[in-house]
Amino acid sequence: MQYVFDFGAVFQAPYLEWLIQGLYTTLALTGLAWIGAFALGTTLAVIRLADVAALNFLISAYVAFHRNVPMLVHIMFWYFGVPAMLPMAWVDQINAVGGEFLMAMIAIALVMAAYIAEDLRSALRAIPSGQFEASRALGLSYLQSMRKVMMPQAFRIAIPTLVNQTLLLFKNTSLAMAIGVAELTKAAREIENVSFKVFEAYAVVTVMYLLLSLLIMWGGDVLARRSRLAGGH
């Protein structure tokens, strides 16, 4: 039997709506997890720089655990495992607002925070220690010198790796489909399931992922060029 290519079929109702909904979910998941990951990752890097032995151990254990376990396993752990330990009333409430999305978001944010914390830590180590000492000598508090002197430089140094992590985070949101989040990959599967337009469904979603990834890479390039200091990094 000859396979008839029909891209139009994928853009008809209700499939178009599924695609748009999937795209929206993927973007929302990416955005929210990104905010969580950067907030936690930055916090961990700042605490790490305080150089307290017990905290160092805790944070490096956190980082090692999250980097050595597959993200899919983290997602399953949060979705299947954690609710079993929570009070029933909480679980009902979580499910009322959409447990799959929330748990996937938490898992992705926690894992990516570990990567971001490590990137920022190595960026912070690349800054001469005189910078920190000078800012303290000028009367800035620990947190002030972090916020005004150290972190802006660390972020600038780390831009290429942070952009890479952002790209990875975006791609990894596709794993949320394993617990039933209706994001872009899930939308492709559903369309293919119902319409039997296997090639078209995956081709359209592949192109969407590709365009968004290229947008992130391009955005990262622009950011790196803009933030470059004259004669410096």
Added chain:
Amino acid sequence: MWEILSDNWLLLLIGQYPNGPMGGLVATLSLAALSLTLALPFGLLLALGRLSSRRIFRYPATTLVYMVRGLPLLMFIFWAYFFVPLVIGRPVAGFTTMVVALVCYESAYLAEIIRAGIQALPKGQMEAGRALGLSHSQTMRRIILPQALYNMLPSMMSQFVSTVKETSLAYVISVQELTYAANQLNSVLLVRPFEVFALLALTYFTLNFILTGIARLVELRVARRRLAQPVQAVPA
């Protein structure tokens, strides 16, 4: 948690073998090892393409690497799931599908590692090889690649750790590896999801922690060997 492990360690280790395909941790490791090994020649070709001075090699290789890096592994898995049987003309095992998807995905990442390794060598290596009368491909094969590949052993090791983690996605197409075994266990025990998935996470953690440790040792060795052979100054 420990009695779950002592009762079911065999399922987690080899799956339902010999009553089914080899599964569990053994399948996870063989998936990762096989995929990375098969991806190596493709990665090498892509890296040489990206470094080539000829546009007909450079442009397609670069485009391919960017495309692969821009797509989730899950998309490769689904493409392979539907199109490998179509191309071969008969049904394929999930294991094979996963190997095909991983080889496609990992080739691009290996290519970037190999490219970085080649570029990290001093330019003088290529120039000296050419000056001694070797052709470009001879210099590449006998001078550049042996050194570059040795120097990138640590990166290859960490890529292996990444690949081990990526094999968990094979669960989505029901390949019986470690994550699949844990989900099977979870649906048998029903009321212990926290313990089962914590156990699964700890298994991956232990495995990859050890592999990362080995990678660090290899890195030290490589670094020491590179330091031990400085360029000898010719005595005047």
